[in-house]
Amino acid sequence: MTEIKFSARDVNVHYGDNHALKDVNVEIEDKTVTAFIGPSGCGKSTFLRCLNRMNDTIDICRVTGEITLDGEDIYHREVDPVQLRAKVGMVFQKPNPFPKSVYDNVAYGPRIHGLARTRADLDVIVEKSLRRGAIWDEVKDRLHEPGTGLSGGQQQRLCIARAIATEPEVLLMDEPCSALDPIATSQIEDLIDELRKNYSVVIVTHSMQQAARVSQRTAFFHLGHLVEFGETDQIFSTPHDPRTESYISGRIG
């Protein structure tokens, strides 16, 4: 039994008058890929953004309930979201490299968090992250060209490398492949499988095949409820809830 990273109890999220998430209870394990699936607008992305408090940047968003990371309440008054986000990295739906060089993109996190003492340290971190992001070979000769000049798949892997460079404990991925072609997608999926060795990965995905391919555990969200949560194999072969079954067999979605 692996260790529990995140544990959510009775989480409710409101956007203004809209009740987006209802009584979500879930436990996310370390060194595991956990997939959130469900139809559009079911709350899976919203929940993901609760895990590193990205919702804080939206004025009208209100979160209640308790989410703990390693047993500490991340919504505690004294928790600094900046520190939390350093521990819980995130990769977004659309590749969003900064308009800087490839090197500066990756070095951004280590720099602001003061992870490197010297330039050489930083070089090491950048190379290691780019290697782990499976993009080193493609960019090693153009480290000082703008990251925005890469292809979509490369950009997304650059963003993953950028997230890894801060050395987070958990990596959140919000539909990381939705803007990519099938080849780039399979590269990212391989990468996710690699990352599992060191991190707890939470991935939101639209594609059930992808969830089945990369994840060990799956959570199915529907209309703001967490309907079912369990081993990926079990969810896809013998779902307990009829709604999960309908979704997986393509009747709702």
Place this chain on the structure above:
Amino acid sequence: MTAVLLAFVLVAAMAAFVIAQHRAQVVVGGDTAALHSRPSYHGFYSFLWVVLVGLGLVIVLTAVPNRAIDAMLMGRIAEALPDQPRIAHELVLSDAKALAAGTVASKTGDLRLAIAADFSRAAALWNWVRVIGVIGGVLAAAFLTHRAVTPERRARNRTERIVRVLLAAMATIAILTTIGIVLSLIFETLNFFGKIDWQIWKFLFGTTWSPLSGVQSGQLDADKVGAIPLFAGTLMITLIAMLVAVPIGLFAAIYLSDFASKRVRSVVKPMLEILAGIPTVVYGFFAAITVAPFLRGSGEAIGLSVASESALVAGIVMGIMIIPFISSLSDDVINAVPQSLRDGSYGLGATRAETIRQVILPAALPGIVSASLLGFSRAVGETMIVVMAAGQGANLTANPFEAVTTVTVQIVMLITGDTEAETAAGPAFTLGFTLFCVTLLMNVIAQRIVRRYREMYD
């Protein structure tokens, strides 16, 4: 008289509308469905032609004879007074016109009375020509369009073609304005350079500016038209203004876009808009009556002597004027930085300050640079604040506590001064041309930067 003619044209056009519309109904015996175009289009077609012909004739027949009469009379005056300058001839002419109109003339005399009589005769003659010409033209237009009304006639298409041509003509007024500006400025500029024997470098790099001192017979002293003191003064005031406006405007924009709550925004944005809407003459008054004494007093308290008209006063107040300009443009570009970049930075655990400094500002930099350029060009061309607070003496100094003068101040001084218009116009228009070129260049650069910036994020 002109007003009466214009009114006549309008009435005639409306009459032509009614008549043509009626005829359209008559030619098909009331069965309007047999017409290609609705009767009102036949009327409108007639109306447009009458208005166009009438207006054109009024303008042409007013402008041409005025010039012709003036030229003829000037020739006669020149014959009578061959050894007097042109300005004296013009004075005689304006006196003669005043005498003819029965108002007060500066002088009277045989020549003036004779010219006045000639003027009255010629004016009366041309007046008849004008009236007859306009009436004739209008009637001809009405008659021709009226006769052309037939069931098959595509009056709507023809009317619409005229409307399109008119619309296009209106759009070209922007070009005509630019051409007018460039031509009028260039004409006087060349004139001026001719008067200083084409020693253009003396204008651009000379350090003594007093173009009108000791002017004889319109010939200017090339050693006294050095515009460097004006350029230096303009630059100093503008730089002070930018030192005030850019930090305040930029920090205000950053605060408003990334820190401020909705309520703060709803108070501060209108406040900045008010600042932007205040006329520059009010800023000038504020500079002269409040800021200048305040700065002189504060300067005295710490042992500095600040002149009552100084570059500092004008610069600070101009800076205040430009704050809203910089802040609203910067606010736009900062907001245009996509949310995904902010998310990316926050997602890595960056604070807001780090996100702004290292992600948003670099991304928005081109926009901010172009906003500053536009603000700079505004400041360079600003007139009232410097006229009221900067001073008029062209002294070359690097001390912001002293009075300096600017390009715009000198243009105003030259044009509103006592020197005859012909002599003063040369340096004034040349300065204007320089100003136009500089601001145009900066605007073009700024717009290009902005366009490239937009393309990056659209």
Place this chain on the structure above:
Amino acid sequence: MTEITSTGHYGSLLGDKATALGLRRRRNAERRLKAYGITAILLAGLALFALLGSVIWQAAGAVTEAYVTLPVELKADDIDPDATGDPKIILRGDFNGLTKDALKAAFPQVTGRSARRELYDVVSSGAAFELADHVAENPSLVGQTINFRFLASDITDLYLKGSFGALRPLPTAGRLTVALDGDEATLNSTEADFAGVLAVLKDQLVDDAKRLRVRAARQNNAVSVYETRIAEAADDDARAKSLAALERARTERDALLAEAERLEARAADTGAEDLDDEVRSVFVRAGGGWLKLTRLDASGAAAEVLAPPAGALADLAEWQLLTTDLPAAARKVSDTQIMVIEELRSGSAVDSVFNWRFFTAGDSREPELAGIWGATVGSFWTMLVTFLLAFPVGVAAAIYLEEFAPRNRFTDFIEININNLAAVPSIIFGLLGLAVVIGFFGVPRSAPLAGGMVMALMTLPTIIIAARATIAAVPPSIREAALGVGASQVQTTFHHVLPLAMPGILTGTIIGMARALGETAPLIMIGMVAFIVDIPTGITDSATVLPVQVYRWSDFPERAFEARTGAAICVLMIFLVLMNAVAIVLRRRFERRW
């Protein structure tokens, strides 16, 4: 709390957060940035507050105007000797003389040419015209003596409003005896009242000397600065420059010190004090007379008689000792005028009313007569011409560019032109107007027609840009619907698109017009800066406009014009606020979001 599993670099969220990541430092950086932003906004707000505050503060001085009521004898000989009762003849009468006679009659004690002139300056030079108008309207008054309210001059008005300081009473304890000798008088008090006055004056001298010494000390600082500079100067040129500056500072310092010493010596001298223009005036008001002290010692004083008291005064208990806040050299109002105004005030002959004149009169060289109605009407005509030219042309150009123009280089060129014109400095448009509108088309100078044409060219880009934006915002579905039922493109545009876009176009136009209303520089270029008393009646009359009026008045030396400038700005700003309010209402009520 459950056990803390400290992992990675980042510590635990609740445990050692203070040390982790240098978070305190980073949060401080954030706080600093936020503070810069707040400071910037506060500075901008402060500037706005100071600007509006100083304008309103200035304008407050023009809210009321003062009147002086005097009996005036309307002598038939001077007005209408033949008793025709014809207003035209009456208006030609010598009302100026009658006004002066009225003042002389009220203050017979004021004699001498310069004193008389000061007396006449208590009422406005325009008051005689108002008297003439009043009599012309009521010819039956000729031959009678009436009480007429004369408009006070700007000096009187400012004095009454306290702009030259107040007249302050000093304590009196003893009984006063005055020996009159023609224009001179000798005063004695049973107590040391005059010694007290002397002390007050000496204190003032000491204060003045102190101020001079402070200024001298500053010059001394400058002297030492230049001395070090000379010592460190790299070359002769710099040394010569500093030497000259040093010399200037030395001379200035020595002059200041000498002046300070002179004042101190004067203050230290315990003997008699001559009261001149440099010290505050001291008046004695007793027995209905006014005496101005000229020489003062501890025991008594010599005085000049401004208004003789009724007979000789001996052992008087009721008397006043008054002093001004400013010496005569530092105020526009003279001692005689103070006496006259104070006498009028105690006789309740002075009153202040709301300054309606300011809103109904044209321009004038006399501040108390000047009003802004002329400039307001001038602005109206100018804006009318601007609107009639710029609105149709601007809308037509916008329609063409948005609905009909093919996308080619020519229309691109038009577009670039419009964008650049919007940023051309306004003074360039003034030069354009001078060369083209006046020089080429021969439109009369100073006329609203010329001003309106220039403003129209200036406003055109704003209107075109705003109109294009709103026309472009009308969704294509509406055009398709109209075209689909067989309307032509022109019909579609004029029947459907334009009406929908009109509120937005009007909003843009009003904002452009508001900017034009506040514009000054181009109008100065085309001569709308002339002194024009008459209210313009059409677009070809000579006229001025509100902002130019502000500029002209701000340039006048009379202090009362400062208040009028402030008031004129307030009027201008009220018009601007109204126009913007209309624009906002239009936007809120009619503009649609598609």
